Amino acid sequence: MANIKLSAEKLDELKAICKSFKNDKGELINVLHKAQGLFGYLPAEVQEVIAKELNISVAHVYGVVSFYSFFTMLPKGEYPVSICLGTACYVRGAEKVIDEFKRILNINVGETSPDGKFSLACLRCVGACGLAPVVLVGEKVYGRVAPDGVKDIVAEYTK
Amino acid sequence: METVKITIDNKVIEVAKGTTILKAAKEAGIHIPTLCYLHLHDLNIENKPAGCRICVVEVEGRRNLAPACVTECLDGMVINTHNIRVLNSRKTVLELILSDHPTDCLICAKNGNCELQTMAQEFGVRKIHYEGEQSTYREDTSPAIIRDVDKCIMCRRCEMMCNEVQTVGVLSAVNRGFMSVVAPAFEMNLDHSECTYCGQCVAVCPTGALTEVDHTNQVIRALADPTKTVVVQTAPAVRAALGEEFGMEPGTLVTGKLAAALRRLGFNYVFDTDFAADLTIMEEGTELLDRLTRHLNGDKDVPLPILTSCCPGWVNFFEHQFPDMRDIPSTARSPQQMFGAIAKTYFAEKIGVKRDDLVVVSIMPCLAKKYECQREEFATDGNPDVDFSISTRELAHLIKQSNINFNDLADEDFDNPLGESTGAAVIFGTTGGVIEAAVRTAYEVHTGKKLEKVDFEELRGMDFIREATIDFNGLPIRIGIAHGLGNARKLLQDIKDGKSNFHAIEIMACPGGCIGGGGQPLHHGDSSIIKARQKAIYREDAGKAIRKSHENPYIIQLYEEFLGKPMSEKSHHLLHTHYFDKSKEIKVVE
Numbered sequence: 001m002a003n004i005k006l007s008a009e010k011l012d013e014l015k016a017i018c019k020s021f022k023n024d025k026g027e028l029i030n031v032l033h034k035a036q037g038l039f040g041y042l043p044a045e046v047q048e049v050i051a052k053e054l055n056i057s058v059a060h061v062y063g064v065v066s067f068y069s070f071f072t073m074l075p076k077g078e079y080p081v082s083i084c085l086g087t088a089c090y091v092r093g094a095e096k097v098i099d100e101f102k103r104i105l106n107i108n109v110g111e112t113s114p115d116g117k118f119s120l121a122c123l124r125c126v127g128a129c130g131l132a133p134v135v136l137v138g139e140k141v142y143g144r145v146a147p148d149g150v151k152d153i154v155a156e157y158t159k
Numbered sequence: 160m161e162t163v164k165i166t167i168d169n170k171v172i173e174v175a176k177g178t179t180i181l182k183a184a185k186e187a188g189i190h191i192p193t194l195c196y197l198h199l200h201d202l203n204i205e206n207k208p209a210g211c212r213i214c215v216v217e218v219e220g221r222r223n224l225a226p227a228c229v230t231e232c233l234d235g236m237v238i239n240t241h242n243i244r245v246l247n248s249r250k251t252v253l254e255l256i257l258s259d260h261p262t263d264c265l266i267c268a269k270n271g272n273c274e275l276q277t278m279a280q281e282f283g284v285r286k287i288h289y290e291g292e293q294s295t296y297r298e299d300t301s302p303a304i305i306r307d308v309d310k311c312i313m314c315r316r317c318e319m320m321c322n323e324v325q326t327v328g329v330l331s332a333v334n335r336g337f338m339s340v341v342a343p344a345f346e347m348n349l350d351h352s353e354c355t356y357c358g359q360c361v362a363v364c365p366t367g368a369l370t371e372v373d374h375t376n377q378v379i380r381a382l383a384d385p386t387k388t389v390v391v392q393t394a395p396a397v398r399a400a401l402g403e404e405f406g407m408e409p410g411t412l413v414t415g416k417l418a419a420a421l422r423r424l425g426f427n428y429v430f431d432t433d434f435a436a437d438l439t440i441m442e443e444g445t446e447l448l449d450r451l452t453r454h455l456n457g458d459k460d461v462p463l464p465i466l467t468s469c470c471p472g473w474v475n476f477f478e479h480q481f482p483d484m485r486d487i488p489s490t491a492r493s494p495q496q497m498f499g500a501i502a503k504t505y506f507a508e509k510i511g512v513k514r515d516d517l518v519v520v521s522i523m524p525c526l527a528k529k530y531e532c533q534r535e536e537f538a539t540d541g542n543p544d545v546d547f548s549i550s551t552r553e554l555a556h557l558i559k560q561s562n563i564n565f566n567d568l569a570d571e572d573f574d575n576p577l578g579e580s581t582g583a584a585v586i587f588g589t590t591g592g593v594i595e596a597a598v599r600t601a602y603e604v605h606t607g608k609k610l611e612k613v614d615f616e617e618l619r620g621m622d623f624i625r626e627a628t629i630d631f632n633g634l635p636i637r638i639g640i641a642h643g644l645g646n647a648r649k650l651l652q653d654i655k656d657g658k659s660n661f662h663a664i665e666i667m668a669c670p671g672g673c674i675g676g677g678g679q680p681l682h683h684g685d686s687s688i689i690k691a692r693q694k695a696i697y698r699e700d701a702g703k704a705i706r707k708s709h710e711n712p713y714i715i716q717l718y719e720e721f722l723g724k725p726m727s728e729k730s731h732h733l734l735h736t737h738y739f740d741k742s743k744e745i746k747v748v749e
Contacts, residue, residue, distance in 0.1 A: 044345055048743060057328025058344035059352075066333045073345075 006045050013038055014046060018053035025054045028064055032071055041075045077112045077119035079157045081105075084134040086125030093147070094133040098122070100150040117157065163234040168241065179207075180216055180227040184240055191216065191240050192249065192278060194256075195314035196228040197363055199686040201621055202643075202670045206319040206363075211312065212252045213278070216240045224248055250282050258289040260366075261309050267367040268305075272681055274365035275312060294337055301349040303356040303372055303529040308340050311368040317341055317360035324670065325644040327476065329354045341368075353479040353741075357472035357644065357668040358526030358677015363684075371526050371678060374547045375557050381518040381546070382425045388510070389518045391426040392498045392577070393417060395433055396524040396588035396673035397551045399695040403680040403688070404555035405565045410691030412699055415570020418578075421522075422571060423563050428506075431573045432521065433580030435498035436587045436596070438717070439469055440708035442734050443491040444600045445725035447663055451636075462487050464639070464654065464661040467593050469493040471531035472668030474738065476644050481651050482740035490735040494587065495521050495528055496537050498577065499544030500733040505721045506577060514542055521548045524588070524676035527668070536736060550678025576713040582613070582706035585699045590642035590672035591618045591625065592696065594665035598629055598638070599707045606632040613706045619697070621671065621690065624649065626661070639664040642672050 006014070017034045021027035031050055036042050042065055051058040065071040083089075083098050098120075102108060105118050112119040128134050131143025135153065142153055161176040167187055174183045184191050195211040198204070207228045215224035219237040224245065239245060257279060264270055299306040313332070318341055321330040329352045333342045343352040361369045381389050402411035421429045446465065453461040466488040468474060474493075477485060492500070499519045507517050521528060525548075531537070532545035549557070558565050572578070583599050586592030595618045602610055617627040618640060625640040639661040641647045647666045653659040669675045674692035675682075682688040705711060722729050 047344070057322065057331065059328055059331035059333075059342075060322075062344040062346075063331035063333045067335045067339075 006049065010039070011049065014049055015053060018050060023053050023055070025056045028054060028056070028061065029068075032061075032065060036071060041072050043073060043075075072110070074110065074112055074119070075116070076121075078117050079137050080119045080121065082121045082123045082136040084124070084126050084128075084132070084136075085122045086129065086132075088125070088129035089133040092132040096147045097133055097135065097145050097150060100147040101154075104151055104154050118154075163232050163236075165232045165234075165236040165238060167238045174232055176232075178232050180218075180225065180230045180232055180236075180238055181214060183232050184216075184227065184238075189240055191227050192281070193228060194274060194278060194312070194365060195316065197314075197316050197319070197684045199670070199682075199684065199689075201686040201690050202675075203623075204319075204324055204670065204686075206314075206316050208315045211256065211314060213249055215245060215248055215252070217242060217245050250284065253278060253282055253284060254287050255289055256312055257284065257287050258291060259293050260312065261293070267310070268370040268373070269367035273367060274683065276366075292337070294340070296340060296342075299348045300372065301354065301356070301530075302533050303526040304349055304354070304358065304361060305370050305372055306342075306349060306368065307370070308342065308368050310366045311340055312366055313339065313341065314365055315341065316363040316365065317369055320359040320363055323645065325355070325357060325359055325476075325668070326648050327353060327355055327357070327480075327644060330360065355472040355475035355479070355644065355668060356527040356530045356677075357476075359669060360677075361526060362669075362675075362677045362679070362681065371550055371553070372529060373553060374529070374549050375553045375560075377547050378520050378549060378557065381520070387516055387518045388427045388512045389425070389520060390428045390430060390502050390506070390577075391421050391520045391522065392430045392432040392435070392495070392502075393421070393522040394495070394524055394528075394588065394673060395436065395585045395592075395696065395699075396676060396679065396692070397522050397554070398699065399588060399674055399692040400524065400679045401551055401555060404552065407566070408691070409688040410695040412695050413565075414699065415572070416565060416568045418573050419568040419571040420558050420563055420565055423568075424557065424561055426520070428574050428577070429571075430498070430502070430577040431580050431584075432494045432498055432523075433584035433587070434577045434711070434713065435494035435501070436469075436584035437581055437708035437711045437714050438497050438501070438734065439491055439494050439587075439593075440583060440596050440600050441714060441718070441725045442497075442730060443467065443469075443489045444597045444604065444708070446489050446491060447597060448601055448605055449726065451662060464659060464664045465489055466663075467597075467665045468736075469587065469593055470667050470673075471495075471525065471527035473644065473647060473666045475527060475530070475741075476647065476668065477651070478739050478741040480648070480742070481655070482738075482742045484651065484655065485738040485740065487654065488738065490737065492537075492734055492736045493528075493531065494584075495523065495531065495545055495548065496736070497734050499532070499537065501717070501721075502577060503539070503542075503544055504733060505717065509576075514539065518546045519544065521545050522551065522554050523548050524551050524673045524679045525669075526550065526677040528678075551676075551680060552678060555680070576716065579711060579713040580703075581708055581711050582700035582703035583708045584711075585703065586696055588673045589693045589696045590667050591620065591640050591665065592672065593667075594618055594638055594640060594663060596708060597663070597665075598636075600709045601636075602629070602631055603707065604709065605634075608632065610707070614701075621693070623670075636663065637661045641665075642667045643670045644668050 047061045051061045135142040135145045162173045172187050194213040197206040209226040209229040214227040216227045217239040218225050296308045318330045398414040402413040454463050468488040528548040532548045537544045583596035595615045623646040629636045641650050671689040675689045
């Protein structure tokens with residue numbers, strides 16, 4: 001028997017989320033959205049529970065999780081770094097900014113640093129094209145970020 | 160019936176409203192090539208994700224070409240299925256599919272039997288004009304099935320079989336865009352999933368993405384080893400399908416040629432799983448009557464209905480999906496495993512060969528049998544009762560490799576004592592057969608009367624869920640039959656909800672039963688082939704001198720010399736088994 005490990009409290013909360021959508025399989029995306037809000041990410045255990053509650057296969061749940069870039073199976077860092085790859089940011093060199101984050105943090109996009117401090121993600125237009133290229137750390141917005149400014153941003157959070 | 164009039168390739172035809180262009184074309188005798196589309200007509204199974212775009216046709220007045228498999232005919236439609244625009248588009252689509260497909264056809268397991276390869280040949284593709292990255296994935300080998308999804312063309316047929324027909328839910332399309340592929344949850348290996356190894360995904364895969372684990376080399380090595388005595392058993396459904404691999408009409412019975420070929424291959428003893436099927440009836444039939452009698456006498460601890468247990472895909476299914484009901488199926492092992500247990504004890508003793516020097520090979524229409532024979536409970540001191548299980552397809556390859564001209568072989572008989580069988584054993588190969596065989600014996604044992612007629616037409620057919628009541632001399636026995644695991648699930652759910660009033664239920668994992676097994680010659684979407692095999696099975700039964708399991712003289716001898724009586728202690732040890740809870744449990748940690 002393969003065991004799924006979750007704390008009793010979290011398990012109840014997760015089941016309550018499913019129930020708030022009447023355990024309806026058509027609400028899978030909404031359930032996943034809420035569950036990611038609760039856990040910060042969607043580990044396999046959480047997907048197993050959702051599959052059971054909604055009476056669908058885990059493979060199907062994983063199919064949806066792996067399809068949408070919004071959903072993640074990796075825990076986010078304490079300071080989630082997001083780099084905008086919208087058209088304006090892209091043409092103003094966002095990719096070089098990403099490369100610099102990857103080099104300094106020594107992680108790839110979609111990963112979290114081993115100490116759990118930083119995670120790296122890309123997103124599409126945040127609606128601040130005038131500030132391109134834009135970087136978000138948590139809720140804080142940094143505009144006109146150049147590759148050589150990356151180390152200062154990281155330093156703010158490693159003091 | 161409302162109809163619409165359409166013009167297709169200058170032919171005016173009238174079809175029922177709602178008919179797709181693909182079906183209308185077929186009615187008009189026009190062949191539109193398809194790749195992802197699959198329609199098992201007699202089994203009511205249809206896959207049309209409109210994903211591959213090979214079946215596109217031109218509908219006058221529309222800007223884009225339309226996929227024929229999902230586009231419904233409208234009144235007055237003018238359709239061109241083969242003009243230059245259509246032909247060029249189809250070829251481009253095919254080349255694009257091929258641009259992300261390995262070109263190792265020569266050494267692919269599906270070489271010569273691949274729908275993509277056939278199409279490339281028919282379209283005359285000589286150059287792939289598109290070069291680019293190829294998607295690559297890790298290969299996944301389980302005890303029965305290999306997933307080489309580099310060769311997956313996302314037709315989604317396997318997904319349809321796994322989810323809609325079998326309701327096992329192991330396979331799903333995952334990831335997106337270029338990286339999308341069909342895989343189990345979290346892209347784990349199949350042996351980490353709830354896969355039953357029924358092999359229906361393999362049976363419908365158009366390419367080499369899903370194939371069986373090939374054990375023919377192990378068999379060849381055993382045959383070449385002078386220290387080993389090699390015994391072979393062959394399942395009932397094999398004789399009704401093997402001929403197809405040698406160009407014979409579907410439904411041709413090749414029992415005699417099969418025995419002859421196995422002897423040419425060098426097996427020391429050519430036996431028949433049918434013998435063990437008769438033995439299964441003795442044990443399972445006795446268990447049925449025992450449980451029935453105790454239940455009718457008021458013992459409420461005895462659960463009814465009793466469910467058959469000869470199908471390993473089905474056993475895997477309930478161990479994963481309904482583990483709390485695992486006391487309901489019969490404890491009788493499958494014929495394959497009964498055969499192995501008897502061969503390695505009774506028969507080994509008889510011929511004075513040590514267990515370790517006896518190799519038992521089975522020829523099965525099934526891929527789950529490969530997993531079944533590797534189960535730990537079916538081994539003694541690490542030596543399995545059945546050493547290797549190969550499919551009907553693998554046997555055909557072995558015969559071809561060995562320079563045996565199968566079609567010209569003269570009929571031969573199986574060897575004794577484990578080669579003698581009755582008509583009741585033969586029909587194990589089709590849905591409804593196991594329960595009919597059980598009824599033939601249980602009726603006579605229970606009533607003490609001889610059956611006037613051994614054919615129970617009411618149990619036969621291809622309907623997915625069937626029921627019948629058989630009169631056991633005043634005692635009505637209610638029987639249920641399901642084939643395809645999705646239908647089995649329905650019957651199981653009824654039992655769980657207390658809505659079932661059957662005494663006995665037969666379940667087979669594959670649509671059609673073993674004749675439609677995952678190890679059989681590929682039908683490529685023609686379900687009339689499965690029907691033809693079913694007819695052949697009943698023909699073989701009708702032609703048998705003995706048609707009731709308890710009248711098999713070698714079964715009688717086996718009980719006299721070795722087992723004692725059905726459900727004896729020795730029988731329990733060798734011929735019965737127990738089941739496991741393989742479900743996932745949600746465990747709470749504090």
